Amino acid sequence: MNNKHLVVLGGGVSGLSAAWFAAKSGLSSHITLLESSPHVGGWVQSQRNTDTHSHASALFEAGPRTLRPNGPQGAVTLDMVYRLGLEKDVIAVEKTSAAAKNRFISFNGALNKMPTSLAEALFPKKGHVFRGVIARGALEPFIAKSTLDDESIHDFVARRFGTHVADNMISALVHGIYAGDSRQLSVKSCFPFLWQAEKNDGSVVKSLLMSAFKNAPKEFSKDFSPKSLEFIKKIKSKSIYAFKDGLQTLTDAISDDLKTNHPNVSLLTNTNAIKLSKSQNGVEVSTSCGKAISASHVISTIPSFTLQHLLPEASTISPILSKTPAVTVAVVNLAYKKPNILPVTGFGYLVPRTQKSNVIGVIFDSEAVPGQDEVPMTRVTCMMGGHRFKEVFGEDGFSSEKCLEMARDAIKKDLGIDAVPSNHCVHLHRDCIPQYTVGHEARLKNLHHALLSEFGGRLSVAGSSYLGVGVNDCVVSAKNVTAKLAESLDSPVTGLEKVVS
Numbered sequence: 001m002n003n004k005h006l007v008v009l010g011g012g013v014s015g016l017s018a019a020w021f022a023a024k025s026g027l028s029s030h031i032t033l034l035e036s037s038p039h040v041g042g043w044v045q046s047q048r049n050t051d052t053h054s055h056a057s058a059l060f061e062a063g064p065r066t067l068r069p070n071g072p073q074g075a076v077t078l079d080m081v082y083r084l085g086l087e088k089d090v091i092a093v094e095k096t097s098a099a100a101k102n103r104f105i106s107f108n109g110a111l112n113k114m115p116t117s118l119a120e121a122l123f124p125k126k127g128h129v130f131r132g133v134i135a136r137g138a139l140e141p142f143i144a145k146s147t148l149d150d151e152s153i154h155d156f157v158a159r160r161f162g163t164h165v166a167d168n169m170i171s172a173l174v175h176g177i178y179a180g181d182s183r184q185l186s187v188k189s190c191f192p193f194l195w196q197a198e199k200n201d202g203s204v205v206k207s208l209l210m211s212a213f214k215n216a217p218k219e220f221s222k223d224f225s226p227k228s229l230e231f232i233k234k235i236k237s238k239s240i241y242a243f244k245d246g247l248q249t250l251t252d253a254i255s256d257d258l259k260t261n262h263p264n265v266s267l268l269t270n271t272n273a274i275k276l277s278k279s280q281n282g283v284e285v286s287t288s289c290g291k292a293i294s295a296s297h298v299i300s301t302i303p304s305f306t307l308q309h310l311l312p313e314a315s316t317i318s319p320i321l322s323k324t325p326a327v328t329v330a331v332v333n334l335a336y337k338k339p340n341i342l343p344v345t346g347f348g349y350l351v352p353r354t355q356k357s358n359v360i361g362v363i364f365d366s367e368a369v370p371g372q373d374e375v376p377m378t379r380v381t382c383m384m385g386g387h388r389f390k391e392v393f394g395e396d397g398f399s400s401e402k403c404l405e406m407a408r409d410a411i412k413k414d415l416g417i418d419a420v421p422s423n424h425c426v427h428l429h430r431d432c433i434p435q436y437t438v439g440h441e442a443r444l445k446n447l448h449h450a451l452l453s454e455f456g457g458r459l460s461v462a463g464s465s466y467l468g469v470g471v472n473d474c475v476v477s478a479k480n481v482t483a484k485l486a487e488s489l490d491s492p493v494t495g496l497e498k499v500v501s
């Protein structure tokens, strides 16, 4: 321990993880986390709504709900889950289950299942969205490489696989991760494996075929304890995992652990930074409660568009931060008393940009993660808005009633369910998913250099505005930045070293 003070801005998954990793590594004598809202956890909000008639509760997740266990990224979160003692709360979904295998695209009025076998891929029915995709894929290795520095996801896919795939399949996938417009988002930043495949192997198909024969990636065992590794190995081969009482189990456990076991950590809710300025030994943080903190280092996990307003007027960092927009998503949870009322089994469906619909995707919660319900029921979540927010809700904005009605209309049209839900919940998440538009990586490089020159590497960034919007991405970005700081709190760290290496 030293006489250093680390300040973390933001109490969502990224901020909590940053404070937790920093506390565990003992890198500073004091850690202060500033969260502007009354509670920590950010977009992660799980609640059980009780039906007044049956008294059965329905688990409603307002934000993210499932996690991917695979790869080095998945292992970092799983290790955290293990160290927080949450193994008993985990529900892992088998890759062979319908929930894992059946994902649908709503296309021309029907739910089209994405193929999971060669037979399904080779012989899709007439009118199925996958029709012609294999034939088009066979031509892809013969298409010349592009020499561009970055390109939209749509342009990349249309160029290599044709406009049908770009318009109807990839636009749906982009809805299911970014709630964004595939014509605006960067292929290099959102789907780096596609970009690298073309750059390195000249073809996505060739690269995928070659990777099937390549050695498996190196084990990451050195980072984890034997017991944790045992848990990671057990879960990493599953499709997804979640928690019995929702993802808030994770954020609550991090915050409880910090409060209980780390007296040197202060979690301040209803408090935010209002100004950051470089000082001789670090960063001066002015806060909304009137107190200023002399920080040795600041990790900002708040959205980049919020961080820009905390910097000095002439800062060259702010214009870079302002270039990452974010979309607003409305989330409608619906619970029906009757179980098994869905016409298909699976994870859910996505709606391509080409289809007229008020929803961009629907998750079949009671199927996607079996075992969360106290009594059998059907639960679904409608995701609405994203880049289509204005188109769907109009300029005059949003109302919960209108949103609920639209969600019920979509469920009736797409799934044939006209029943009145026994319970529901509507949440509006303003600017919740950052959009990595074309040129994002080049802007991150500029940001790295600007942070070094203006704050001497005493201000770092982590969280969904930069290197990935998923929960695992946020946890990993927090771990990486604190690991670098653990080497020395006096060394310059921006959190963006990866983009310039």
Ligand SMILES: C=Cc1c2[nH]c(c1C)Cc1[nH]c(c(CCC(=O)O)c1C)Cc1[nH]c(c(C)c1CCC(=O)O)Cc1[nH]c(c(C)c1C=C)C2
Pocket (backbone or CB within 6 Å): 064, 066, 067, 068, 103, 104, 173, 175, 176, 177, 178, 179, 347, 348, 349, 350, 360, 361, 362, 363, 383, 469, 470, 471, 472
């Ligand atoms: C319809 C809207 C959304 C759905 N999920 C999200 C939105 C905006 C958010 C989201 N989904 C994924 C990520 C990435 C990282 C992560 O935490 O796993 C984010 C931020 C993962 C994801 N979801 C779908 C796919 C194909 C992926 C990529 C990786 C994977 O295979 O899991 C599909 C999907 N998402 C939604 C639905 C209804 C759906 C498919 C039927 C909802």
